[in-house]
Amino acid sequence: MNGFTEKNGILYVDNVPLPEIARKFGTPSYVYSASSIRSQYNALKSSFERALPSNWQPLVFYACKANSNIGVLKLLKTLGCGLEIVSEGELYRGLEAGFKGDQIISTSFGKNYNEISAGIDAGIRQFNIESWEELEQVNRIAAEKDKRTAVLFRLNPNIAGGGHEKISTGRHDHKFGNNEEKIVEMYRRAAGMKYAQPRGVSVHIGSQVTTVESFRPAYESIASLVKRLRKEKLDVDRLDIGGGFPIAYEKTGALLDLNSFAKWVAEIILPLKTEIQIEPGRFMVGNAGVLLTETLYIKETDSRRFLVVDAAMNDLIRPALYEANHGIIPVTSNKGRNTVAYDVVGPICESGDIFARQRPLPEIRKGELVAIQSAGAYGFSMASNYNSRPLPAEILVDGDKVALIRKRQNVSDLIRGESLPEWLD
Ligand code: LLP
16 A cells, blocks of 8 residues: 555555554654655656656755655665755754765755855765855865865746745745856856866756746756856756655645656756756655644634644644645544534644634544644654644654654653753752
8 A cells, every 4th residue: 555545444554554653653743654755756757767868867866854854864865866955954864864975965045154064074966056155155165175066056047936935936036046147157257266166057946836837947047048158168067957846735636747847857958968956855755744633622613613633833834834735634434424614723822823724524523533634745844842842753654664763752852952040040
């Protein structure tokens, strides 16, 4: 069995019933399906295998901000992924999971000293550069270590993409990347640097890019930039075409036809004869995870019926932050039950702590388990301790095998690192 399926009225993750996971590890817990991660990766790979010759296959750098648990990273490494990182912490996680430096690329926006220094020490494959000053900083730190390092320049193609304003990155009024003019100028100046070595350009127009047609003009602007750079005799041998591939949050089927997507790459990027890199995050893990939660209470008011669950916005902030619509389903069969409209809420003290408004669901009882779907990406990785709530557990299931890949925090974890000022004695 692959992913999350119903069997005899019970929701399973791979071959394991979710109630068994809840009994063993408690709730709220993030539960991930290894087989589902594997099949996403394979789907992506095989669409490229059909569209591009074997010696021009893109290298996949998993964007680990989506889900950075080292168990998940290790799984993706065994599948053949590299890693896209945005901080010193993500570099540390990647190395702990067993990635080698040359399998890691850094794309963070405002790279600090430690992060650049640790990246160079680890021998990472490249830094994607956001500004001239950042480039000078990379060059300077590389010089201190007398180590050369590859750099790519991020293009801002002025294209709208991304499923929500807060996760769109490709327009000129966003902080990311630079326009074509500026990149040509930076590239020219960088060509004379001793330690930072310009290798190519990158683009990433946003996340959950549901207007999938936007990928095409973004790739076309990369192609036109490469031609311009080459006309100036500047070497370009590596292109990073970013991530942002969307997943279905509600049951509307696939949002991205991988085959046409791979064909755009074959049409627009392949003729440039460079190494090709992609940086998918959400696509690899989003639908491979649920947030498993227990119904604490059903609270009825004059105008609403609230389903109060033991997960909250600190565990999964996407609905509160991006108005994201995650599927919500009871873990045990709902046949024959009435449908009722619920506001699904958590225990946190603000009205924004809501997973769904007026969501029609089969009538749910106190104590029942509920799965919040498509929570494998930007779920745990964005979780916080707000309201002094311990972080949930994370569990990875592969067929019959079950592993606790992050144990639930307890209350003493909450004050670790804090101290009482001695003058308050
Ligand atoms: N590459 C770069 C340079 C990125 O900034 C990102 C995501 C990715 C790749 C991966 O994008 P993906 O394939 O996962 O869409 N917290 C938000 C998403 C923020 C994405 C930030 N950058 C959410 O929960 O929707």
